[in-house]
Amino acid sequence: MNPPAVKHISECFIKPKHIVEEAKKPYYLAPWDLAMLSVQYIQKGLLFAKPPQKENQQGFKIMDFLEHLKQSLALTLVHFYPLAGRLATSKSENPPSYVVFVDCNNSPGARFTYSTVDLTASDVLSPTYVPLVVQSFFDHDRALNHDGHTKSLLTIQVTELIDGIFIGCSINHSIVDGSSFWHFFNMWSEIFQGKGDEFSISRPPVLSRWFPDGHGPVLSLPFTHHDQFLSRFEAPVLKERMFHFSSESVAKLKAKANEEFSTNKISSFQSLSALVWRCITRARNLPHDQVTCCRLAINNRSRLSPPLSPDYFGNSIQALRAGVSTAGELLEQNLGWAAWQLHQAVVSHGDENAREFLDSWLKSRFIYQIGKLFDPHSVMMGSSPRFNKYGNEFGLGKALALRSGYAHKFSGKASAYPGHEGGGSIDLEICLSPDEMTAIESDKEFMDVPKHVALEEVKQTYYLAPWDLAMLSSHYIQKGLLFAKPPQTETQQGFIIMDFLEHLKQSLSLALAHFYPLAGRLATSKSENPPSYVVFVDCNDRSPGARFTYATVDLTASDVLSPTYVPLVVHSFFDHDRALNHDGHTESLLTIQVTELIDGIFIGCSINHCIADGTSFWHFFNTWSEIFQGKGDDVSISRQPVLNRWFPGGHGPVLSLPFTHHDQFLSRFEAPVLKERMFHFSSESVARLKAKANAEFSTNKISSFQALSALVWRCITRARNLPHDKVTCCRLATNIRSRLNPPLSPDYFGNSIQALRAGVSTAGELLEQNLGWAAWQLHQAVVSHGDENAREFLDSWLKSRFIYQIGKLFDPHSVMMGSSPRFNKYGNEFGLGKALALRSGYAHKFSGKASAYPGHEGGGSIDLEICLSHDEMTAIESDKEFMDVVSPSPY
Numbered sequence: 001m002n003p004p005a006v007k008h009i010s011e012c013f014i015k016p017k018h019i020v021e022e023a024k025k026p027y028y029l030a031p032w033d034l035a036m037l038s039v040q041y042i043q044k045g046l047l048f049a050k051p052p053q054k055e056n057q058q059g060f061k062i063m064d065f066l067e068h069l070k071q072s073l074a075l076t077l078v079h080f081y082p083l084a085g086r087l088a089t090s091k092s093e094n095p096p097s098y099v100v101f102v103d104c105n106n107s108p109g110a111r112f113t114y115s116t117v118d119l120t121a122s123d124v125l126s127p128t129y130v131p132l133v134v135q136s137f138f139d140h141d142r143a144l145n146h147d148g149h150t151k152s153l154l155t156i157q158v159t160e161l162i163d164g165i166f167i168g169c170s171i172n173h174s175i176v177d178g179s180s181f182w183h184f185f186n187m188w189s190e191i192f193q194g195k196g197d198e199f200s201i202s203r204p205p206v207l208s209r210w211f212p213d214g215h216g217p218v219l220s221l222p223f224t225h226h227d228q229f230l231s232r233f234e235a236p237v238l239k240e241r242m243f244h245f246s247s248e249s250v251a252k253l254k255a256k257a258n259e260e261f262s263t264n265k266i267s268s269f270q271s272l273s274a275l276v277w278r279c280i281t282r283a284r285n286l287p288h289d290q291v292t293c294c295r296l297a298i299n300n301r302s303r304l305s306p307p308l309s310p311d312y313f314g315n316s317i318q319a320l321r322a323g324v325s326t327a328g329e330l331l332e333q334n335l336g337w338a339a340w341q342l343h344q345a346v347v348s349h350g351d352e353n354a355r356e357f358l359d360s361w362l363k364s365r366f367i368y369q370i371g372k373l374f375d376p377h378s379v380m381m382g383s384s385p386r387f388n389k390y391g392n393e394f395g396l397g398k399a400l401a402l403r404s405g406y407a408h409k410f411s412g413k414a415s416a417y418p419g420h421e422g423g424g425s426i427d428l429e430i431c432l433s434p435d436e437m438t439a440i441e442s443d444k445e446f447m448d449v450p451k452h453v454a455l456e457e458v459k460q461t462y463y464l465a466p467w468d469l470a471m472l473s474s475h476y477i478q479k480g481l482l483f484a485k486p487p488q489t490e491t492q493q494g495f496i497i498m499d500f501l502e503h504l505k506q507s508l509s510l511a512l513a514h515f516y517p518l519a520g521r522l523a524t525s526k527s528e529n530p531p532s533y534v535v536f537v538d539c540n541d542r543s544p545g546a547r548f549t550y551a552t553v554d555l556t557a558s559d560v561l562s563p564t565y566v567p568l569v570v571h572s573f574f575d576h577d578r579a580l581n582h583d584g585h586t587e588s589l590l591t592i593q594v595t596e597l598i599d600g601i602f603i604g605c606s607i608n609h610c611i612a613d614g615t616s617f618w619h620f621f622n623t624w625s626e627i628f629q630g631k632g633d634d635v636s637i638s639r640q641p642v643l644n645r646w647f648p649g650g651h652g653p654v655l656s657l658p659f660t661h662h663d664q665f666l667s668r669f670e671a672p673v674l675k676e677r678m679f680h681f682s683s684e685s686v687a688r689l690k691a692k693a694n695a696e697f698s699t700n701k702i703s704s705f706q707a708l709s710a711l712v713w714r715c716i717t718r719a720r721n722l723p724h725d726k727v728t729c730c731r732l733a734t735n736i737r738s739r740l741n742p743p744l745s746p747d748y749f750g751n752s753i754q755a756l757r758a759g760v761s762t763a764g765e766l767l768e769q770n771l772g773w774a775a776w777q778l779h780q781a782v783v784s785h786g787d788e789n790a791r792e793f794l795d796s797w798l799k800s801r802f803i804y805q806i807g808k809l810f811d812p813h814s815v816m817m818g819s820s821p822r823f824n825k826y827g828n829e830f831g832l833g834k835a836l837a838l839r840s841g842y843a844h845k846f847s848g849k850a851s852a853y854p855g856h857e858g859g860g861s862i863d864l865e866i867c868l869s870h871d872e873m874t875a876i877e878s879d880k881e882f883m884d885v886v887s888p889s890p891y
Contacts (some may be wrong), residue, residue, distance in 0.1 A: 004118040006136040006159060013083055014070055015109035015150070017198050022207070023081040027102035028217035028601065029174060030209045031361045032300075032315035034100060036174045037146045038230045038367045042181050043138040043405025045168030045808035046389070047121060048396035049544035050161070051668075062160055066114055069167075069394070072192040073156060077110060079198070080184050080205055080313070082175055084109045085152040087146070092225060098147075098221040102153070102175070110154035113139060114160070121164035126540075129437075130429070132238040138168040138405035145174040146226055165396060170405065177315040180205070180298055182387040184313075184482075190390035193550075195498065202498065205313035212358045221365050233370040235409050239437035240429065242401075245272065246513075247424035249449050251300075266343050269385065269416065272426060274323070274339035276414050277379045280432065281327050283439035286299055287375055288328035294342060295380045296322045298349055305351040316414040318357055319380065327377075335445075336589055351880055374410055383415040385426045390418060391502070397588075398505075400544045404429060411436060420545070422509035427830065460539035462517050463653035464610060464646045466797045467736075467751035469535060471609045472582045473666045473803045477617050477660050478574040478841025480604030481825070482557060483832035485597070501550055504603075504830065507628035508592060512546060515620050515641055517611055518590040519545045522582070526660060533657040535582075537589070537611065547588035549575060551595070557600035561837055565873075566676040566865070574604040574841035578670075581610040582662055588618075601832060613751040615735055616641070618823040620749075625828035641749035648794045652748025656882065657801050669806040671845050675873035676865065678837075682709065682887035683860035689771075689885050696772025702779050705821065706851065708862060710759070710775035712850050713815045715882035716868065717763050719875035722813055724764035729814045730778060732758045734785060741787035754793055755809070755816065756785055763813070771881075810846055818844065819851040821862045826854060840865060847872060 016023070051060040077084045085104035091097055117133065122133060135141060139155035153172040158165065171181050183205060190196040194669065211217060223229055245253075250268045257271040258264050277294040298320040301308040308316060322345035323338060330338060374380050389402050402417050409431045419425025432440065440446055486495040512519045520539040526532055553569065560567060568738055571577060575591035589608040594601065607617050623637050631638070647653060681689075686704050695709035696701050713730040722728065734756040737744040744752060758781035759774060764772060810816050825838050838853050845867045855861025868876065876882055 004133075006115045007116045009114045009116060012070070013109040014073050014077065014112050015280075016081050017074040018078060020078065020081060022503060023085075023104040023757045025104075027082050027085065027104055027207075028209060029100060029102070030211055030216065030314060031219065031358055032177075032317065033174045034221065035366065035368050036315060037100065037226075038144055038369055039173050040177065040233070040370065040407035041140045041143055041145065041170045042173050042176065043140070043168065043407045044181065044185075044389075045137055045157075045166055045403055045405075046399035046849040047124060047401045047403060048165045048167070048390060048394070048399050050163050050165055051396065063397075065165075066158060068192065069156070069158065070112055073110065073112065073188060075191050075196075076184070076188040079187060079201055082207065082313075083171065083184065085153060086149040086150070087153070087172075087174070089149065093224050094222045096222050096787045098223040098226075099218055100174075101218075101222070109152070110157040111139060113155065113157045115157060118161045118162065120162045121400055124161070124164070124166075124403070125300075128241060129434070130242065130403060134403050135406045136401070137166045138170050140170040141406050144230060144232065145172050146230055148172045148174065152442070155538065164400070164591045166403075167394065168405065174315070176313065176381055177299075177317045178297070178311045178387060179301070179310075179316070182389060183311060185392055188387050189394055192394050203311050206309045206311050207313050209314055210308055210312065210316075212362065214353065215362060219365075221367075229367040231369050231371060235406070236411065236433065238411060238431045239434050240409065240431045242409075243428045243430060244419060245426045245428065245449060246419070246421075250424055250426055253449055254556045256588060257336045257339040260334045261340045263336075263340070265347075265769045266336070266339045267349060268424065268426075270342045270346065271335070271339045272416070272428070272559045273342055273381045274335055275446065275449060276381065276428065276430070276578065277323060278330055278335065278338055279440055279443045280379050280412055280430075280436065280444060281330055281377075282334060282435045282445075283432070284327075284377070285439075285514045286327035288326065290327045290377055292325060292327050292330060293321050293378045294323040294338075295374070295378065296342065296346065297380075297382050297384070298346070299375050299384075300354045303350050303354055309556075317571070318354070320345060322346060360865065364873070365446070370408065370410070374412065376411060379412045379414065379415050379687070381416060383417060385416045385418045387418070390420065390422070391505075397543055397549075402427070402447060405680065421513060422506050423512065424514070460576075461800055462520065462539055462643075463645060463655070464494070464535060464537070465647055465652065465750060466655065466755065466794055467613075468610045468645070469655060469657065470797060470802065470804050470832060471751060472535065473580055473805055474498055474609050475669070475806065475843030476576040476579055476581065476606045477609050477612065477614065478576070478604065478606045478843045479617065479621075479819075480573055480593075480602055480839055480841075481828060481835035482560060482837045482839060483603070483830070483835050484557060485599050485601055486832065500601075500831075501594060503628065504592070505548055508548065508624060510545065510627045511620065511624040514623060514637055517643065517749075518607065518620065519543060521586070522584040522588060522589070522608075522610070523610070524585065526662040528660050531658050531660045533659040533662075534654055535657070536608075545588070547575060549591065551593060552596045556599065557836055560597070560600075560602075560839070564677060564867065566839065568694060570839050573602045573839070574606050576606040577842050578668070580666060580668065581608050582666055584608045584610065600836070602839075603830065609751070610642045612749065613735075614733070614819055614823060615737070615746075615752070616749045618825060619747060621828055622824050625830055628830050639747050640820065642747050643746045643749050645750055646752075648791065648798065655801075657803075665803040667805050671842070672869065674845060674847060674867045675870055676845070676867050677873065679866060680855060680887045680889050681862045681863045681864065681885060682855070682857075685885050685887050686860055686862055693772045693775040696770045697776045699772075699776065702772070702775045703781075704860065706778045706782065707775045708816045708852070709772055709778055711882065711885060712817065712864065712866070713759060713778075714766055714771065714774055715879045716815050716848055716866075716872065716880060717766055717813075718881075719868070719872045720763075720813070721875070722763035724762065726761050726763045727814055728761060728766060729757050730759040730774075731755045731810070731814065731816045732778065732782065733818045733820070734782065735820075736790045739786050739790055754785075754790070756781060758782060806844065812847060815848045815850065817850050817852060819853060821852045821854045823854070826856065826858070838863070861887075
């Protein structure tokens with residue numbers, strides 16, 4: 001069956017928002033540009049997940065999105081105005097003269113098209129080979145650069161999929177090379193996100209074309225008609241496949257190549273290029289004496305003397321014939337030998353070699369012909385994994401994948417892109433004939449490298465345990481840290497938010513190599529008869545990954561910390577406001593939201609509570625901080641998570657819920673109007689409280705936290721003025737890992753908690769007895785809760801398979817103690833020093849909820865985040881037993 005065709009919906013032309021004076025002059029092309037006239041456009045694009053529709057919220061509107069793209073493109077073209085022009089020619093017959101330049105005046109502008117296709121992102125990403133339909137996501141199919149006389153020099157084609165958005169960019173290769181292509185793309189994304197405008201961007205292009213001394217700007221070609229130098233290229237039937245190389249496998253390959261040649265100078269990319277060259281040569285089964293070479297696309301900007309700016313806009317590349325060998329010698333020698341040939345060619349290519357090429361071109365003024373440029377016995381390595389490709393977000397989060405169009409594809413062409421997870425990983429887009437592709441897929445030397453255990457695990461279905469599934473109707477965990485923004489200094493470059501965000505993203509990508517379920521989405525398989533609803537985590541490429549957002553707010557850190565009550569604006573520092581864990585089918589399972597204050601940085605983390613409890617939440621957070629600070633990477637960290645879910649004997653990993661639709665077990669919880677306040681307890685006041693509780697019950701076994709929980713239980717009960725016979729209880733969030741027999745690892749990643757109904761009493765008895773009595777009730781419940789109790793809960797769940805409902809779980813007469821002061825929360829620094837404070841989002845808040853955090857000064861101090869109704873908060877603030885223990889706030 002043929003795939004659905006792309007439907008063209010609309011088109012328009014975009015001009016720069018305003019015309020700079022330089023754009024009114026002819027824009028002449030340099031030798032490297034003119035040599036490209038018979039080559040095809042550069043066609044690269046990014047596939048994004050379409051933002052999900054949210055209940056009770058206005059959804060994603062494609063027309064608004066397209067308008068924003070157009071407006072930001074018009075601003076970007078102010079800086080990159082040649083892309084809005086057309087090629088023009090002045091020529092004469094005698095002597096033959098053909099001068100091609102860019103006319104920026106008489107042009108309708110860059111082309112912008114919108115299309116749709118009845119495909120999902122999975123239809124593009126799941127097949128082993130890149131589907132041919134992807135080529136229709138680009139304009140200028142098969143066009144030559146010379147066609148820029150009548151065609152746009154730049155076209156943006158936005159293709160809307162069922163659940164995705166593909167932004168395809170086609171740019172005339174006589175105007176840009178890969179460096180300039182991605183420079184433009186990065187700046188467009190920057191302007192779209194509001195980080196640049198028509199007056200200022202982070203990397204303005206250097207538009208003045210560079211010419212060898214004594215030449216230019218007008219360079220004449222020795223022709224009178226374009227038929228004398230143009231030739232259309234039609235690629236043969238090819239298979240195109242994306243091969244992924246993890247950062248670990250790339251590092252091992254580099255180490256292998258260097259060891260085999262007894263050096264440490266061979267780079268990762270040289271090692272990988274040598275591998276591709278060897279394995280494609282073997283796949284072709286060439287004669288022993290057949291000459292083969294590996295060409296590398298070399299950027300000459302830094303190789304000239306003096307060097308060109310990294311932001312030089314235009315072509316400055318050569319297809320360097322880096323390695324030359326017979327097929328026999330290449331395969332008889334090892335990987336290190338082949339990589340060394342490439343290394344030597346690269347490091348020896350400098351100003352002299354670049355100018356030799358230019359001198360040669362100026363003498364003959366040739367035009368590249370794709371069909372003749374690359375022979376069928378060689379390999380060409382194009383593009384670069386160093387380009388910032390996944391940093392282009394356009395308000396859609398990180399792209400799912402990068403794909404290219406028809407242009408410049410032939411057997412033996414490999415294009416290198418950064419891997420989606422970053423960290424030095426690489427994706428190779430390889431084009432080969434069907435027979436050659438089959439052969440390389442069976443090549444042990446090649447296929448042994450891309451494999452990486454973590455990546456193979458990622459492709460497994462990740463099933464949820466009973467404690468996880470019970471959370472489907474609960475909220476995400478939302479906790480975050482507020483840091484002071486580093487001060488500006490006179491002698492040093494100040495804090496640059498974009499650099500900081502990029503470092504956060506890169507370290508997050510490395511952290512997700514260890515905590516890969518957080519980059520997935522929930523998925524469900526269900527049936528009607530009998531009712532069956534199986535929820536699991538899909539970690540395959542269908543997920544766009546974890547979400548990362550950046551926001552700003554015109555507030556100071558003091559505006560957050562100084563008020564008596566936590567300001568409601570803090571809730572907006574987190575993603576997934578009011579979302580239920582089941583929403584993880586369409587929402588990210590993890591979102592990091594960085595909110596920049598006037599003098600502070602808030603890093604808010606929202607994690608799906610079906611995937612992690614508090615222990616696992618902070619395990620992830622701690623590891624991310626460790627990697628950010630350079631103390632861990634995607635291979636080694638101090639505390640590796642145990643990702644295998646634990647199931648009771650005889651059950652799992654597939655656990656079915658007795659439902660046919662989520663409406664049968666989901667309920668949205670809306671908290672009443674609450675006051676939320678942070679109460680500080682110094683280590684001295686906590687110690688005195690513990691001593692008091694133990695003395696009153698003539699014991700030494702009551703812990704600090706049990707004593708503090710008893711105090712909260714008693715004082716909130718008093719604040720509520722409950723009837724004497726009203727039953728009240730104190731629930732404690734209890735970690736079950738160490739209570740099972742045999743115990744789970746402390747690094748077990750998932751849920752292993754129960755809301756233990758630790759103390760039960762009438763309001764009258766609780767307040768008639770002393771603090772020690774109340775604390776002892778909690779102590780007894782905690783120490784007696786072990787393997788038998790945990791398994792009783794699991795047996796009960798397996799029989800009824802219930803889902804917690806927040807609105808029903810906690811009654812208005814009781815107290816719930818959540819979180820833990822034992823978690824390492826203030827050890828997460830991210831290069832900003834120790835956090836000023838910890839705050840949480842909207843999730844799981846109701847009257848009587850208290851969350852315990854370590855105090856900022858450490859040493860056993862505790863901060864309690866308490867939520868109460870207005871009247872209850874007023875009452876507890878007047879409660880002498882409570883306020884005598886509360887310490888002055890350190891803020």
